[in-house]
Amino acid sequence: MSHFLIANKQLLGVLLGMAFGIIARLLMLKTDYRQYPTYPHGRIIHISLGVIAAALGAVAVPALYSKDYTAITFLSLAAQQFRDVRKMERETLTKIDSLELVSRGATYIEGIAMVFEGRNYLVIMSSLLTSLFAVMVNLWVGLLAGGISLLIVHHFRSGKTLSHIISADTAEVRVDGPDLLVGDIYIMNVGLKSNQDIIRERGMGFILTPLNANSKVTISNLGQRQAILYDLSTILGVYRDDGEPALIPMAKLDMKDGRLAVFMLPQDKDKRKALKVIGRVPILESAVRMPTEAKVNKQEG
Template structure:
């Protein structure tokens, strides 16, 4: 009887772990303004991978309790599988990026691919926690602790945004002869009068002031700038077609103080909406630098 009870407990733990892991994956999967993953086929792929990740996390617990330590080596196979997921996302988005009027850029694509891989590991974690506490204390405790793990996954599913890195303010898009300025920062030369007229009507300008020296380096990253321009163009619609170089959104640095000026011709030139979009652009992990932590920097208090 005891052996049967344990056998049923293991079955229950696997079921609870898979269900909670799938719930965690569904809460982390949404098609937003970036239109990725696509609906329905892209979502089907990621949901299927979420089920696989949940099964791996939940089955690992009975294997450990049965002291079948060799059985959990399949987690190494799972790690390879999810690295392949990352490669799949990278290749897919790179192909899609070739057709964008304002591309995401390689840094943004790598960040998205990294997120999709990482979220599968969060699914494994959630399934493992739910399965573990089901074996130890019963189904209700397993569900409760698994639900807490889902909430933890929500905390770790996303990183920082531009709102953490910089203050954003609107700036005048000014044309002085053929020269285009955003505030007092020179952007480029615009030769055609028709382009200058379009810029006066449709373009918005913004200046991002980094909050410290670390974020100054992050905003200088070309990949981070491209991600900002892409999100603005995707959300509010870029006012350009192919073969119009004067209407390509652009970001330029003030070399003296590290401010980043943005020039963006938009279908919907609403400064308030654009500012909200800017503040929510993700701060890319691969663009983050920490020069303040360098041993070459002077420490506070003379240390």
């Protein structure tokens, strides 16, 4: 048995690397409330890409051992392919978004596309590390390296959520004449009495208070606000149809202190569930701003 392992060390290292790369991709593959990737065909596409990424990462090690340095060009080609995947996801989601009652928004779409590209690189990293240690040392060390790489993958599988940067509370939805307010924050003008009656009956409001200066700028981003509205509408449903602009969910800032008022008409009027949904909305990487890290602010501090 030991003679077989030694004689086929590189082959077994490649197979082990591929196995851990595929496991890493399966760990990161989840169809959730957004129904993306779709099941089963969307999943098949991403699993297939994961297998390709795992094979590329695993094969690179024995190729370099054989002093076949052109193998690096395959990794660069893979990077180009995965960038094309990101572009494909962006275009697909943008087309679908125009048919949603409450859209995701360009920032949310770009975040999803970026995640799918980045996860393929994590698969390459996992298979490369596993194959490297299996070939350099032995299969047992390769297994250990593969296990550690899966822990790294699990850590980077998801980012922070809004609960890290804001505190959310319910607020009264008021219709004062034609003016719609959530708490003390003005939302919009509602002229039709029929719409005013629907808002009084079904309206829900929330106030999101930023915890610091960075979070104040982040939640003011229009893409981040749209992500909040999309997640709420997807999970709780939305009481509107196409061509009813007065019933569309909205999020408006209090210009004085940076609080964000969220107004919506849900199908499921469960305030506790809504607060949980808001807390679990992902912080979009493209929306994150850190003004406190600027040198001028540090000098003032």
